[in-house]
């Protein structure tokens with residue numbers, strides 16, 4: 001007689017304003033090809049309509065379903081239950097973001113960190129804003145590996161320095177700054193350098209590469225930070241008074 005394995009147990013983080021954090025257990029019958037997001041949707045539709053989580057595209061394009069699954073940051077829509085090879089699946093919200101409810105976090109700090117290091121494109125005066133740069137151009141190849149960030153926040157959740165210092169700009173913003181500093185169409189480099197050289201930016205990173213390990217787009221913010229640091233040596237010569245320069249201020 002074949003003994004049927006019990007359905008996997010889902011241990012889901014629950015919290016709402018005014019209540020204490022708790023873990024709630026659900027059981028879901030696995031189907032071939034079932035993802036963690038499929039399981040959460042099934043739980044919400046058939047067992048517990050109060051469970052809150054975020055998703056949009058369901059196909060790994062938007063990154064909005066990023067959560068911590070069995071201790072690691074992943075996209076729920078791209079995580080097959082079978083790939084976890086576990087009888088129990090724990091799901092909790094991303095670390096280092098304010099909680100809104102259950103698995104939903106407030107992404108405002110993500111945008112605030114971008115702003116703190118001016119990680120937004122500013123077209124150079126007098127140039128066409130969208131002048132094309134060929135995909136084989138040298139400057140494009142230098143940043144190619146870093147441009148596909150979709151802003152899921154997994155790297156910030158995995159970064160211990162972000163947890164330790166809320167003011168640290170963090171991997172996603174510094175990775176974005178790296179792509180901008182290599183973009184000849186961008187005109188904000190001179191204003192961005194002092195922010196990147198401040199205490200809360202490039203030099204706060206300890207190179208542990210937790211961000212790189214979890215990035216679902218397989219980017220390496222660690223490498224972007226190291227490359228920017230190398231370039232910053234020339235700026236330090238130009239800006240020897242860097243400790244007097246403005247701090248990257250994260251306001252979220």
Ligand code: SF4
Nearest residue numbers: 149150152153155215
């Ligand atoms: S660098 Fe990777 S993990 Fe970080 S926000 Fe971008 S896609 Fe997500």
